[in-house]
Amino acid sequence: MTSVLNVKDLHTSFVMPDLTIAALQGVSLSVDKGEILGLVGESGSGKTLTGFSINRLLSAPGRVVQGEVLLHGQDVLSLGEEDMRHLRGRRIAMIFQDPMMTLNPVLRIETQMRDALRAHEKMSKAMARTRAIAALDEVGIPAPESRLRSYPHELSGGMRQRVAIAIALLHQPDVIIADEPTTALDVTIQGQILSLVQNLCRDRGTALIWITHDLAVVAGIADRLAVMYAGRVVEIGPVDDLLDAPAHPYTRGLIDSVPARGQRGQRLKQIPGRMPALTELPVGCSFAPRCEHAKAACAALPDMTALDAERSVRCFYPLAEGSA
Amino acid sequence: MAEFIIKRVLQAMVVLLIMTVLVFFGVNVIGNPVYIFASSECDQACLTKTIAELGLDRPLWEQYFVFLSNLLQGDLGNSFTHGIPALSLIFERLPATLELAICALAMALGFGLPLGIWAGLHPDTIISRCIMAFSMIAFSLPVFWIGLIMILTFSVQLGWMPAVGRGDTVDVFGTELSALTLDGLHHLVMPAFTLSLIMMAIVIRLTRAGMREVIFADYIKFARANGIRERRILTTHVMKNLLIPIVTVLGMEFGGVIAFAVVVESIFSWPGVGKMLIDAIGVLDRPLIVAYLIFVVFMFVVLNLLVDILYSLLDPRVRLGGNQT
Amino acid sequence: MSSVSQTPTAGSPRELARRFVSVPSAVIALVVFILFCIIGFGAPLIAPQNPYDLRQVDILDSLMPPGSQSYTGLTYWLGTDGQGRDMLSAMLYGIRISLIVGLLSGFLALVVGTFVGLIAAYRRGWVDTLLMRIVDLQLSFPTILVALILLVILGRGVDKIIFALVVVQWAYFARTVRGVALVEGAREYVDAARGLRLGGMRILFRHILPNCLPTILVVATVQMAMAISLEATLSFLGLGLPPTRPSLGLLIANGFDYLQSGRYWISVLPGIVLLGIIISANVLGDRLRDILNPRL
Numbered sequence: 001m002t003s004v005l006n007v008k009d010l011h012t013s014f015v016m017p018d019l020t021i022a023a024l025q026g027v028s029l030s031v032d033k034g035e036i037l038g039l040v041g042e043s044g045s046g047k048t049l050t051g052f053s054i055n056r057l058l059s060a061p062g063r064v065v066q067g068e069v070l071l072h073g074q075d076v077l078s079l080g081e082e083d084m085r086h087l088r089g090r091r092i093a094m095i096f097q098d099p100m101m102t103l104n105p106v107l108r109i110e111t112q113m114r115d116a117l118r119a120h121e122k123m124s125k126a127m128a129r130t131r132a133i134a135a136l137d138e139v140g141i142p143a144p145e146s147r148l149r150s151y152p153h154e155l156s157g158g159m160r161q162r163v164a165i166a167i168a169l170l171h172q173p174d175v176i177i178a179d180e181p182t183t184a185l186d187v188t189i190q191g192q193i194l195s196l197v198q199n200l201c202r203d204r205g206t207a208l209i210w211i212t213h214d215l216a217v218v219a220g221i222a223d224r225l226a227v228m229y230a231g232r233v234v235e236i237g238p239v240d241d242l243l244d245a246p247a248h249p250y251t252r253g254l255i256d257s258v259p260a261r262g263q264r265g266q267r268l269k270q271i272p273g274r275m276p277a278l279t280e281l282p283v284g285c286s287f288a289p290r291c292e293h294a295k296a297a298c299a300a301l302p303d304m305t306a307l308d309a310e311r312s313v314r315c316f317y318p319l320a321e322g323s324a
Numbered sequence: 325m326a327e328f329i330i331k332r333v334l335q336a337m338v339v340l341l342i343m344t345v346l347v348f349f350g351v352n353v354i355g356n357p358v359y360i361f362a363s364s365e366c367d368q369a370c371l372t373k374t375i376a377e378l379g380l381d382r383p384l385w386e387q388y389f390v391f392l393s394n395l396l397q398g399d400l401g402n403s404f405t406h407g408i409p410a411l412s413l414i415f416e417r418l419p420a421t422l423e424l425a426i427c428a429l430a431m432a433l434g435f436g437l438p439l440g441i442w443a444g445l446h447p448d449t450i451i452s453r454c455i456m457a458f459s460m461i462a463f464s465l466p467v468f469w470i471g472l473i474m475i476l477t478f479s480v481q482l483g484w485m486p487a488v489g490r491g492d493t494v495d496v497f498g499t500e501l502s503a504l505t506l507d508g509l510h511h512l513v514m515p516a517f518t519l520s521l522i523m524m525a526i527v528i529r530l531t532r533a534g535m536r537e538v539i540f541a542d543y544i545k546f547a548r549a550n551g552i553r554e555r556r557i558l559t560t561h562v563m564k565n566l567l568i569p570i571v572t573v574l575g576m577e578f579g580g581v582i583a584f585a586v587v588v589e590s591i592f593s594w595p596g597v598g599k600m601l602i603d604a605i606g607v608l609d610r611p612l613i614v615a616y617l618i619f620v621v622f623m624f625v626v627l628n629l630l631v632d633i634l635y636s637l638l639d640p641r642v643r644l645g646g647n648q649t
Numbered sequence: 650m651s652s653v654s655q656t657p658t659a660g661s662p663r664e665l666a667r668r669f670v671s672v673p674s675a676v677i678a679l680v681v682f683i684l685f686c687i688i689g690f691g692a693p694l695i696a697p698q699n700p701y702d703l704r705q706v707d708i709l710d711s712l713m714p715p716g717s718q719s720y721t722g723l724t725y726w727l728g729t730d731g732q733g734r735d736m737l738s739a740m741l742y743g744i745r746i747s748l749i750v751g752l753l754s755g756f757l758a759l760v761v762g763t764f765v766g767l768i769a770a771y772r773r774g775w776v777d778t779l780l781m782r783i784v785d786l787q788l789s790f791p792t793i794l795v796a797l798i799l800l801v802i803l804g805r806g807v808d809k810i811i812f813a814l815v816v817v818q819w820a821y822f823a824r825t826v827r828g829v830a831l832v833e834g835a836r837e838y839v840d841a842a843r844g845l846r847l848g849g850m851r852i853l854f855r856h857i858l859p860n861c862l863p864t865i866l867v868v869a870t871v872q873m874a875m876a877i878s879l880e881a882t883l884s885f886l887g888l889g890l891p892p893t894r895p896s897l898g899l900l901i902a903n904g905f906d907y908l909q910s911g912r913y914w915i916s917v918l919p920g921i922v923l924l925g926i927i928i929s930a931n932v933l934g935d936r937l938r939d940i941l942n943p944r945l
């Protein structure tokens with residue numbers, strides 16, 4: 001099966017007159033139709049940046065300096081600006097973290113939805129209205145006609161995120177990049193939003209990249225998992241395999257630091273040390289300074305190596321199954 | 325909404341009442357009211373007569389209520405020099421001032437918004453620095469000095485622009501307007517531009533600062549991520565957010581424009597209420613002066629009220645009355 | 650000063666001075682401003698004539714262009730005005746009066762405004778509400794309008810214009826100082842001082858006030874420029890200073906009548922000086938704000 005979205009060795013830097021920060025240094029991942037890919041990693045590892053690099057919405061001075069983003073085999077990075085605009089929202093949609101901030105505070109929901117619709121299709125106001133109502137209905141918003149007249153601040157956080165999801169789904173995109181869409185919501189609503197997005201994507205065969213730093217969330221929803229560390233994808237594969245038998249020491253560390261059921265009261269393991277600043281990354285494996293398995297060879301940068309047909313890892317000494 | 329407006333109107337009325345008290349007592353306690361209401365050529369007998377006429381021998385609070393009830397009937401006394409009610413004199417001169425002020429407002433927005441937007445979009449360029457330097461200079465230079473240099477340059481040296489008066493006017497619904505004749509427009513440009521500079525400076529700064537804030541907002545990124553065209557984003561999604569602070573400040577500053585019109589009108593001999601005031605001060609036409617003060621205070625309070633209402637119409641968060649921040 | 654009153658954010662005075670010196674425009678503005686002060690306050694010593702001593706002024710010398718000579722041999726480097734006064738001398742005296750009015754009114758407004766602001770921040774509650782309502786009301790009217798109204802009621806005079814300027818400016822100080830003082834008041838070191846059971850006034854003036862000073866300095870610089878500009882404007886309109894005390898604004902007004910006939914120097918030269926003072930003070934305020942980085 002060919003993947004809907006295929007990102008190959010993506011490098012993104014912030015190029016400033018006096019210094020260049022290489023924030024992404026090799027992100028490779030892919031998602032298939034109807035598949036949910038979890039993208040995890042600690043804060044600052046470059047998850048958000050990956051999303052914005054894919055749909056080319058980096059704000060200056062950030063820019064993609066190397067790599068490929070293929071949507072159905074077509075190179076997104078070489079598209080003209082107008083073609084790119086036409087891709088955004090129509091074929092690649094995004095959902096942001098904070099629903100309080102993603103809707104324009106001074107425009108009615110109707111205006112915002114109509115604008116999103118008209119960005120890609122010519123249509124009358126009435127038509128746009130019908131489509132918007134249908135979309136709001138689909139994400140489970142009660143009385144959608146009257147909600148259209150509302151301003152964002154009149155809705156609760158959960159409702160706003162539903163509106164944002166409805167907007168993202170308006171054009172039946174091929175891929176949705178959801179950047180921690182539940183982090184800002186309270187727990188009960190998190191679950192609702194989670195299953196809503198999951199079902200909607202399954203039904204339509206939309207590929208979904210779910211960015212989070214919460215492994216517990218991703219374990220319940222994702223098919224495959226990509227783990228990022230300091231601007232690189234260090235491990236990717238089916239979610240169950242990865243969680244049961246992590247190959248990268250960093251993935252192992254992440255899993256161990258999540259409180260697991262049935263182990264209450266047990267002390268959580270912490271990964272020693274902190275992620276280095278982007279400006280002072282080691283030359284070789286960037287996890288080596290914190291890795292208990294690091295050896296001399298780790299002073300060089302490991303490539304992504306395939307473990308089997310579906311899994312690859314960026315480590316010279318991948319953990320064998322069952323080892324701690 | 326109705327409740328909000330009623331509340332604001334009541335507040336404005338309270339402020340207005342306080343202001344009449346202040347003006348009244350300012351006039352009656354600090355200055356000697358006889359001198360304010362009597363002509364400067366008045367002799368002793370005439371003074372005594374005036375005192376009795378004006379009821380100045382009665383207690384102060386009683387005088388205040390007489391003053392207030394006259395005020396409510398629109399009676400602000402007669403001008404000495406013109407011999408007609410001061411208020412009708414003001415209304416006769418007002419269109420000229422309003423025309424000047426509105427043109428200045430239009431210029432401030434017409435130049436200020438694009439310059440501010442440009443500076444906000446390209447913050448680190450030399451042109452942007454120049455725009456900001458211009459805004460600082462325009463803001464801090466005294467208005468009369470700018471007017472003077474304009475006259476010296478464009479009227480005296482180059483001879484391009486007339487320095488004095490309104491030029492030809494057209495009668496529109498009983499109001500004389502300069503802006504509709506070529507000659508009038510020619511006369512209007514320089515004073516209006518001079519008057520617009522302070523506000524233009526404010527508009528530039530606000531627009532730039534607003535741009536810097538809004539274009540990085542998540543909702544703008546989200547709009548981009550939905551593929552909405554840049555033009556549409558700028559003209560609606562960004563602009564609506566920008567306009568809220570700008571409209572508020574402009575509404576507040578419009579009063580300042582009317583006040584500075586006094587300066588501009590007297591430099592360019594523009595026959596508006598400001599020029600009238602300075603002339604009235606020159607010949608000590610006191611009732612006219614007092615009438616002007618009351619009128620201006622009234623205009624201000626009403627203006628502030630309108631700004632509040634307009635603001636609430638623009639910003640849905642305020643309109644719905646929450647104390648959300 | 651006790652150790653608890655050290656500002657946690659602002660650097661030491663020496664550090665601030667070093668930062669100030671490293672900004673060329675700030676230094677230039679300061680030097681220019683100080684120069685104006687020196688020649689303004691030294692006017693009686695350096696001016697070629699006392700332009701308001703009628704025995705020294707010759708009406709026959711009126712309206713002479715810059716560089717002309719009087720028959721007594723005095724060179725009018727900057728020309729003469731309509732009454733035959735030496736413009737250079739008139740301007741030096743004008744600078745003096747403009748600066749006196751600006752500095753004095755700025756200082757008085759500072760004292761009044763700072764006091765009100767501190768009280769509001771310290772007492773909070775209804776005192777604060779009442780004072781800030783007054784400040785808001787005051788600030789909702791344009792300064793020039795309020796000053797104009799006051800001078801119309803009061804008449805001309807140095808004392809009157811200073812009073813009017815103080816009335817229109819104190820509110821700016823009050824609001825800013827209150828803002829800073831509220832923040833400072835919430836800081837731990839003031840709690841520490843409270844813990845030491847220091848009296849209220851002592852905390853206010855020994856601990857909170859010093860930390861408001863950088864902000865006050867910035868506001869004062871900008872307000873002084875405002876005061877000078879406002880005074881010039883009012884004097885130009887014939888509302889501010891009496892003709893016996895001609896400030897720069899009045900000099901410009903006197904020359905305005907001659908502008909049309911091409912005798913530009915009578916208006917333009919004092920205008921340029923006025924500009925120099927206002928811009929240098931404004932630039933100074935702007936740079937000080939950057940350097941001291943007060944929360945404005």
Ligand SMILES: Nc1ncnc2c1ncn2[C@@H]1O[C@H](COP(=O)(O)OP(=O)(O)OP(=O)(O)O)[C@@H](O)[C@H]1O
Nearest residue numbers: 014021023042043044045046047048049050213278
């Ligand atoms: N404008 C910028 N200039 C320089 N570096 C930046 C800029 N924006 C982001 N970065 C860097 O890029 C890295 C990746 O940031 P990103 O926001 O993608 O992290 P993240 O994985 O999404 O983290 P979080 O979980 O906190 O959202 C960070 O280390 C950050 O410091």
Ligand SMILES: [Mg+2]
Nearest residue numbers: 047048049179
């Ligand atoms: Mg992020």
